[in-house]
Amino acid sequence: MKHRRCQILISVVTLLASGSLAWSLAPIPSRAQSLLRERDQLQQDLLRADQAASEAMLRGEDPVELYAEQTGLQEQIDIIQMRLESLAMRLEFDIPALPESIREFDPSQVLDESVGIGRRRAEAAMAHQCEVACGAIVSDMNFTSFLAF
Amino acid sequence: MLHHWIVLTLCAAGTLCGCASVTQVEAGRHDRFRNALVESCRSIKASDFQAARGHLRQASTLANGHEQTAKVADLRLVCHGAEALNAGRPREAASSWLAIQDRSLKNQLVGLAHEEGIDLMMLTSNRQAGEGVNP
Numbered sequence: 001m002k003h004r005r006c007q008i009l010i011s012v013v014t015l016l017a018s019g020s021l022a023w024s025l026a027p028i029p030s031r032a033q034s035l036l037r038e039r040d041q042l043q044q045d046l047l048r049a050d051q052a053a054s055e056a057m058l059r060g061e062d063p064v065e066l067y068a069e070q071t072g073l074q075e076q077i078d079i080i081q082m083r084l085e086s087l088a089m090r091l092e093f094d095i096p097a098l099p100e101s102i103r104e105f106d107p108s109q110v111l112d113e114s115v116g117i118g119r120r121r122a123e124a125a126m127a128h129q130c131e132v133a134c135g136a137i138v139s140d141m142n143f144t145s146f147l148a149f
Numbered sequence: 150m151l152h153h154w155i156v157l158t159l160c161a162a163g164t165l166c167g168c169a170s171v172t173q174v175e176a177g178r179h180d181r182f183r184n185a186l187v188e189s190c191r192s193i194k195a196s197d198f199q200a201a202r203g204h205l206r207q208a209s210t211l212a213n214g215h216e217q218t219a220k221v222a223d224l225r226l227v228c229h230g231a232e233a234l235n236a237g238r239p240r241e242a243a244s245s246w247l248a249i250q251d252r253s254l255k256n257q258l259v260g261l262a263h264e265e266g267i268d269l270m271m272l273t274s275n276r277q278a279g280e281g282v283n284p
Contacts, residue, residue: 123237126237126239127236127237128237129266130234130235130236130237130238130239130242130267131234131235131237132265133234133262133265133266133267134196134231134234134235134242135196135235136261136264136265137231137234137258137261137262137265138193138194138196138227138231139194139195139196140261141190141193141194141227141257141258141261142257143187143190143194143254145253146190146220146223146251146253146254147183147186147187147190149183149216149220
């Protein structure tokens with residue numbers, strides 16, 4: 001009888017564990033993903049504003065504008081977080097935690113992605129222009145005074 | 150006494166002949182140096198940079214003194230800059246041309262490049278490749 005109870009208990013625990021696993025592995029819907037992206041971007045902005053305010057305070061300043069920016073960003077993040085929690089309850093998915101450190105940002109990488117095609121085309125056009133210009137420059141050169149020695 | 154005079158006259162004549170031959174050799178060397186430079190300038194004007202480099206190698210072996218060595222170095226810079234520009238590397242061309250010692254030659258290149266929409270000064274000061282070339 002006791003052995004039977006143990007078996008039932010193990011089955012219940014296994015069932016609960018697999019259920020929670022399924023819960024945590026539920027895919028995040030696209031609507032929530034876009035909210036997450038927005039939240040994380042705002043969080044990065046907030047972390048940068050925190051750092052800027054901290055640096056200003058260390059310089060002996062009272063950066064009121066930065067405090068206002070921080071407050072505004074925090075409120076926006078809170079609103080998005082509430083919407084995400086509501087979605088998570090309805091659609092049963094886990095919300096990833098807020099990032100706590102400033103992500104390394106390489107502006108040249110972003111720039112390269114957005115202007116890459118244009119830059120390559122400009123470089124090709126420039127190479128052609130250089131070739132033509134080179135011919136014109138050297139043919140117009142006058143070495144008379146240089147050779148007068 | 151007469152014997153001494155004859156010896157002295159012969160010595161003087163010998164010295165003069167020696168000096169003359171040395172002068173002739175120097176004049177010949179100078180002419181060959183100048184010809185090599187003229188040929189290299191001609192090749193540069195024709196955009197035949199390989200031939201120009203050949204003439205400059207010859208001129209380099211004939212160069213005598215700082216002035217002549219500087220002329221060879223300047224033409225090498227003209228050649229290198231032109232090759233770089235021809236290959237689509239305007240920044241490299243600018244740094245070569247602006248390193249030319251002969252002020253007249255350098256100013257001429259700056260002016261001619263400007264006429265073609267290339268700002269050599271900007272190219273050496275800006276970081277982005279291609280800046281200084283106006284479309």
